[in-house]
Amino acid sequence: MKLNEPQTYLAFSPKGRGLLCAMVYATSERDVFGWWTGARGEHFHTAFFMLEDFFTAQPQRFLATKGGDLYGGWVYDYAHAHPKLQEAISIDDEVCRALEAMQSNFAEEWLFYLETPGHEEDIQYYRDQGLPVRGVNIKHKRLNRLDSAGHPWEHISPNADMNILDYVQEYWPLDYRLP
Numbered sequence: 001m002k003l004n005e006p007q008t009y010l011a012f013s014p015k016g017r018g019l020l021c022a023m024v025y026a027t028s029e030r031d032v033f034g035w036w037t038g039a040r041g042e043h044f045h046t047a048f049f050m051l052e053d054f055f056t057a058q059p060q061r062f063l064a065t066k067g068g069d070l071y072g073g074w075v076y077d078y079a080h081a082h083p084k085l086q087e088a089i090s091i092d093d094e095v096c097r098a099l100e101a102m103q104s105n106f107a108e109e110w111l112f113y114l115e116t117p118g119h120e121e122d123i124q125y126y127r128d129q130g131l132p133v134r135g136v137n138i139k140h141k142r143l144n145r146l147d148s149a150g151h152p153w154e155h156i157s158p159n160a161d162m163n164i165l166d167y168v169q170e171y172w173p174l175d176y177r178l179p
Contacts, residue, residue: 001094003028006102007157009165010110010138011176012146018132020152020176024106025049025164026098030056032164033095035103037111037136038174044136045174048099050074051167062171063089068103070096078171112139152179 003026011020017039025034032051037044046068052061063074064083073088112119114135125140126133138146146153156165169177 001028001092001098003033003098003102005159006106007160007164008106008110008155009157009160010146010155011152012138012143012154013152014129014131014148016132016152018134019111019136019138021169021174022106022111022136022138023165023168024102025168026102027055027161027164030054033099033102034168035099035106036168036172036174038172038176039134040174044134047076047172048103049078049168049172050095051164054164054167062168064172065091070099078173083173110138110142112137150179 006024006026008024010022012018013020019039021036021038023034023036025032030053032054033049035048037046047064047066048068048070049062049064052063054060060079062078064076064078066072066075070091073090075085075088076083077085112122114133114137122137122140123133126137146155165178
C-alpha cells in the first residue's frame, strides 16, 4: 500500500481548553488513513481511522479503532448513528505499521503528554504564557506554526484536503468541530 505525504490539522484554544484536536492523515488511491486525538469532555480520545472508498463512487465507511488499539481491528463505523460494529474488522499488518509510524512521527514533532517526563520546558512555557496545560498539548516550539489570527488557533498543512477534514469532523466522537 502506497500512502501519499501525511497532512496535519491542529486546533488550540489559548484561553480555554488548550488542545482541541490534533489529526494526521495520508491518502491512498481509494482511501484515507489517519489518527486523531482530542478533547471529549474532560478527557482525551484517541483513535486510528480509515475512510474506506473516500475517493470512489462506492458507499463510504468511516472506520475507527478503540483508542490506539490497531491490533483489535476497526470496531466503529462513525458514518452510522450507532457506530459500534458487531464484529471487529481486522487491519492488515502493513496498514498497522504505516499508521503506527505516521502517528509516532506526528506526535514526536507536535505533541507532548503531561504524564511523560522530559517536558518541563514546555510546561513552564505554557505556565509563563498563561496557557492551559492538559493531558495532551502542543510543544511550545510548534505553537508559532499555528495561525493565531482567529479562534481557535489552527495549523492546516498546505496540501490538506478540506473535504477530508470536514467529513471526519462531522462524524468523529470529539467535542471539536471546524468553525
